[in-house]
Amino acid sequence: MKREQPNDWKKYLIVFLITLFIFATAFYVSNNLNNDKLEEIRKIEDSIAIDILSLETQFDLFEQLSCDNITDSILSKELGELASRIEYGEKNFDSLSEELVGLKKYYSLLQIKDFLLMQKVRERCDLNIESIIYFYGREDCDDCRKQGYVLTDVRQDFPELRVYSFDYYLDVSAIEAIKSIYKINEDLPALIINGKTYKGFQDRAEIEEIMPELAKIREQREAIEAAKIKAEEDEKSMSLEKSNTEEKTQETKNVTEQQ
Amino acid sequence: MHKITTILFYILGFISIYVQIFFLITFFEKRKTIQYRKEKIKLERYPTITVAVPCWNEQNTVEKTLNSLLELDYPKDKITIIAVDDGSTDETWEVLKKFENHPNIKILKKENGGKHTAVNYAIENSDSEFISCLDADSFVEPETLKRMMTYFLKDENTMAVAPSILIKDPKTMTQTLQQVEYNWAVFMKKVLGMLGGIYVTPGPFSIFRRKVFTDLGLFRKAHNTEDMEIAFRMQKNHYKIDQCNDAYVYTTGPKNIIALYKQRLRWIYGFTMNTYDYRKILFKKEYGFFSLISVPAGFVSMVAVPYILGLLMFQIVKGVIKLVEKYQTVGFDFNFGWSFNMPNFDMFFVNTNAYVITGIILYLLVMSTIVIGKRMITGKYRFDFRIIYFMLVFSFIAPFWVVKAMYNAVFAKKTAWR
Numbered sequence: 001m002k003r004e005q006p007n008d009w010k011k012y013l014i015v016f017l018i019t020l021f022i023f024a025t026a027f028y029v030s031n032n033l034n035n036d037k038l039e040e041i042r043k044i045e046d047s048i049a050i051d052i053l054s055l056e057t058q059f060d061l062f063e064q065l066s067c068d069n070i071t072d073s074i075l076s077k078e079l080g081e082l083a084s085r086i087e088y089g090e091k092n093f094d095s096l097s098e099e100l101v102g103l104k105k106y107y108s109l110l111q112i113k114d115f116l117l118m119q120k121v122r123e124r125c126d127l128n129i130e131s132i133i134y135f136y137g138r139e140d141c142d143d144c145r146k147q148g149y150v151l152t153d154v155r156q157d158f159p160e161l162r163v164y165s166f167d168y169y170l171d172v173s174a175i176e177a178i179k180s181i182y183k184i185n186e187d188l189p190a191l192i193i194n195g196k197t198y199k200g201f202q203d204r205a206e207i208e209e210i211m212p213e214l215a216k217i218r219e220q221r222e223a224i225e226a227a228k229i230k231a232e233e234d235e236k237s238m239s240l241e242k243s244n245t246e247e248k249t250q251e252t253k254n255v256t257e258q259q
Numbered sequence: 260m261h262k263i264t265t266i267l268f269y270i271l272g273f274i275s276i277y278v279q280i281f282f283l284i285t286f287f288e289k290r291k292t293i294q295y296r297k298e299k300i301k302l303e304r305y306p307t308i309t310v311a312v313p314c315w316n317e318q319n320t321v322e323k324t325l326n327s328l329l330e331l332d333y334p335k336d337k338i339t340i341i342a343v344d345d346g347s348t349d350e351t352w353e354v355l356k357k358f359e360n361h362p363n364i365k366i367l368k369k370e371n372g373g374k375h376t377a378v379n380y381a382i383e384n385s386d387s388e389f390i391s392c393l394d395a396d397s398f399v400e401p402e403t404l405k406r407m408m409t410y411f412l413k414d415e416n417t418m419a420v421a422p423s424i425l426i427k428d429p430k431t432m433t434q435t436l437q438q439v440e441y442n443w444a445v446f447m448k449k450v451l452g453m454l455g456g457i458y459v460t461p462g463p464f465s466i467f468r469r470k471v472f473t474d475l476g477l478f479r480k481a482h483n484t485e486d487m488e489i490a491f492r493m494q495k496n497h498y499k500i501d502q503c504n505d506a507y508v509y510t511t512g513p514k515n516i517i518a519l520y521k522q523r524l525r526w527i528y529g530f531t532m533n534t535y536d537y538r539k540i541l542f543k544k545e546y547g548f549f550s551l552i553s554v555p556a557g558f559v560s561m562v563a564v565p566y567i568l569g570l571l572m573f574q575i576v577k578g579v580i581k582l583v584e585k586y587q588t589v590g591f592d593f594n595f596g597w598s599f600n601m602p603n604f605d606m607f608f609v610n611t612n613a614y615v616i617t618g619i620i621l622y623l624l625v626m627s628t629i630v631i632g633k634r635m636i637t638g639k640y641r642f643d644f645r646i647i648y649f650m651l652v653f654s655f656i657a658p659f660w661v662v663k664a665m666y667n668a669v670f671a672k673k674t675a676w677r
Contacts, residue, residue, distance in 0.1 A: 015284060019277040023269075026616040033611035040607060088608055145581075146588045153589040204589065 037089065041103050044082050045110065052113050082107060083165055091139075105172050111164040112174050118162060128220075130213050131162040133192035135184050138169065143201040147189040150204050158214055265614060268570060271563035272617045278556040279624040282450045286631060289453050295638040296505050300405055302412060305337045308389040308404070308466070311381030312342040313374050317395035318350040320511065325358055327398035332405060340364045341381040342395075346371025374462070375478035375485040382472055390467045397463040397510040398427060406506040407466050418498035419490075420506075421448060421457065421465045423636060427509035432652075433519050437512040439629060439649035445504055446632030452502035456553030458530075459487045460500060464508040471498060481536075484529025491537045494549045504635040520660050527561060527664035534558060535668075565661045567618060568654030622650065 086107055089100050115131060122129045134151060136144040151163050166175050168188055182197045184190045191198045193210050208214050310328055314321050321342070328340050340363055344352045358364040369380055378392050389411070393399065403422060410420045423445045426438040451457045460467070465486065475496055481488030493500055513519040534554055540546050541554060626646055634640050 011281075011284070015277060015281045018280055019273060022276060022280075022620060023273060023617065026620065027613045030611050030613040030616050037607055037611075085607060092610060092612060146584070149585045149588045 034092075037085075038099055038103070041082065041085050041089065041100075044085070045103065045106055048082065048110050048114075052110065052117060056117060083163075101170075104167065104170060108166055108170060108172050108175055111166070112178070114162070115164050128160065128213065128217060129162065130158075130160065130211060130217070131164065131193075132207075132211075133178070133182075134163060134165045135168045135179075135188055135190040135192075136165060137186070137188040141188055144189045147191075147201055150202070150207065154204060154207060154214075158217060160217060161214070264570070268567065268614050269617070271559065271566055272614070272621060274556065274559050275563045275567065275621055276617070276624065278552065278560065279621070279628065281552065282447065282628065283624070285450050285453055286446070292453075293449065293635065294505055295635070296402075296406060297638070299332065299402065300409070302405055302408055304412060305334050306389055306408065306411070307337050307339075307387035308333075308391060308408075309339045309341055309381065309385035309387040310464075311378045311385075311390070311392045312340060312395055313345055313377030313381070313392070314342060314347060314351050314355070314395040315345040315371065315374070315377070316347045316349045316351060318347070318354050321351060321395040322354050322357070324393060324395050324398055325364065327400075328393065329361075329363065330401050331399060331403065332401040335363055338363060338404075339385060339387060341384060342366045343377040343381050344368045345374070345377040373480060373483075375480055378485075379477040382477060388469055390469055390472065391464055392462060393464050393508070394462045394510065397424075397508055399464055399509075400507045403464065403506040403508060404466075407464075407503045410501050410503055411466070411468065414499070414501075416499045417468075417501050418471050418493060419460050419465055419467045419500045421452070421460050421500065421502045422463070422506040422508045423448075423502075423504050424461055424463050424508050424510055425636065426512040429512065431514050433515050434512045435645060436649055436652055437519070439643065439645050440653070441512075442632040442636065443625070443629045444632070445635050446628045448502045449504045449632075449635060451553055452500065454548040454553070455494075455499065456548040457500040457502060458490050458494065458549065458554055458557060459484075460490045460493075462486045463510045464506075482529045482532040483525050484533060487529050487533050488536075491533050491540075494546060495537060495540050497546075507636070516656065520656070523657075523660040524664050524667070527661060528667050530557065530561065531664060531668040561661055565654075565658035567621065568650070569658035571618060572654045572658075625650070 086100070086104050090097070090104070115133065118129050118131060121127055132151065134147065136148065139145075148165075151165070155161055155163055166178070168179075168184070168186070168190075178184070178192075182190075182192050182195075184192075184197065187199045189199075189201060191202055191207075193207075196210075198210065202210070312321070312324060312328070317324075325340065325342060328338075331338065342355050342358070342364065344355055344367070346369065352368060355366045359366060365384070367380060367384065369377065381392075382390055389408075391404075399422075407420045407422060410417050423441075425441055426434050429435045429438045448457060467489075471489070471493060475489075475492050475498070478485040479488055490500060513522050534541070537554075540550050543550050629646050629649075630640060630642055633643065
């Protein structure tokens with residue numbers, strides 16, 4: 001019996017081309033979206049660079065710049081935001097990894113600049129700027145991952161804390177310099193707090209113990225918040241009193257008018 | 260993802276998408292030829308048919324099965340039901356005896372020898388033009404036989420017709436899962452039928468011309484998948500197999516995951532071994548779609564579906580483990596829940612890698628074929644949320660039986676019927 005041949009080679013070919021087209025589109029769209037993300041990282045880096053440069057310039061212009069001008073707002077807050085993006089990119093942008101390494105190096109340098117500048121600001125203006133330098137290893141370093149969680153957690157509670165994270169294996173000479181100054185070796189994770197090196201995983205309690213300043217910050221913040229709440233309450237009770245008085249006056253007025 | 264994992268993902272993904280598109284295009288090309296009959300039909304001729312019902316310890320279901328066969332809308336003098344007790348150790352024979360004096364039913368008893376021997380015994384004891392078989396845990400609808408018979412009357416080259424198999428009253432979660440899967444199978448089988456690529460004529464109520472058995476011989480043990488082997492043998496001899504989408508046969512699906520696991524192990528093992536036994540007819544143009552795409556793609560999809568879905572599951576599980584690790588390290592952030600102090604949704608962190616996009620495309624293609632499969636049964640296009648449930652759960656469990664079946668095939672470990 002002759003088998004029916006319902007399918008000719010053309011159909012096989014057309015379906016192949018359609019599948020190829022779908023794959024090409026998927027790769028094209030994915031590449032575009034990932035490039036957009038890299039562009040986003042680049043933009044944030046540029047904005048941080050401008051922040052740092054402007055602060056440096058202010059320092060240079062006025063040797064005796066009034067410390068009043070240096071508020072928290074001038075300090076770049078985008079560093080932390082950038083860290084999570086670069087970390088994500090490292091894990092997910094397979095095809096763009098080379099570009100990402102470049103961005104990461106740039107980011108590391110920006111962090112070092114920020115760190116130095118913050119030290120200057122701290123010395124001169126006696127500001128409460130606390131910082132932690134954190135060295136992490138490769139993905140198989142479980143303690144590094146945990147340390148990352150702890151630092152993110154601490155930073156959430158203390159946004160004024162500046163955490164500078166460095167990839168131990170990133171090939172940047174400035175990082176090498178920090179490594180040799182603070183004697184950082186492959187025993188990771190490692191933290192540098194107030195000029196002292198701490199090796200191995202440090203949990204939240206240990207970090208707070210090393211940095212009593214954090215407790216002070218919390219106390220200050222609580223005091224400010226308490227004052228704020230008190231002020232609000234005062235304002236409320238005052239306005240309540242005021243409206244009561246107004247109501248009474250109105251009533252008296254009404255009674256007088258009726259009479 | 261690791262480079263090798265990614266490359267394998269793309270290769271399997273490409274083949275899977277290719278096959279899905281091939282099927283969809285075929286469906287749209289020929290969709291007008293697909294019938295959805297609701298009304299009763301009359302045949303110009305009613306050929307004689309024998310339905311073999313092999314029973315091995317089926318005391319609970321066999322009576323219902325026989326009754327459903329007696330209710331078939333078909334002239335009573337043209338249909339013979341042969342129930343064969345294949346050496347049951349329970350009360351099956353006593354149940355069968357109730358039908359002893361029925362004019363349409365013959366009951367036979369033999370020593371246990373496996374399902375194929377029971378069906379063969381019935382075939383040897385029959386002389387009808389057509390032969391069918393119904394597992395004793397399956398039930399037919401009154402119109403099923405006539406609808407299937409139209410395929411034989413229309414084309415004398417059609418040698419076998421398979422029905423649409425549905426799950427009888429799904430009660431457990433596992434059965435609901437299979438219900439969705441069987442809808443998918445209806446689509447796949449229909450298109451395979453259009454392309455001449457069917458590789459299984461399922462035990463529940465596939466109908467054969469007697470010529471198949473006189474020319475090619477009776478059923479063989481074939482790694483406990485005799486319904487697959489006969490289809491392979493027919494394809495090898497260029498015997499046409501079709502699928503009748505609007506003929507319904509209900510089967511009792513495995514109730515729990517363990518039973519389902521065993522069933523799948525048997526199917527996949529059987530498919531692997533039959534493919535191996537018939538390897539000489541693979542990738543040969545003279546055997547058409549069956550040899551070029553159907554079996555190879557069936558084989559690839561057996562690996563691809565669990566691989567692709569399993570990989571996705573692996574990513575999700577990895578994410579959950581990290582989340583747990585995070586909370587073990589820093590504790591629960593109680594602010595998180597009640598103050599909605601969540602980090603804003605950020606497109607940046609949505610995975611936009613090519614493998615995710617191709618994975619989504621594949622998911623959508625599979626979903627649309629399930630919807631079309633359901634349409635072939637009900638006549639309506641409707642999205643069923645159980646499809647999502649099916650895909651999620653299958654992603655999780657399918658890799659297990661595929662890996663185990665492959666292991667068994669490689670190390671020549673036999674799979675059991677139950």
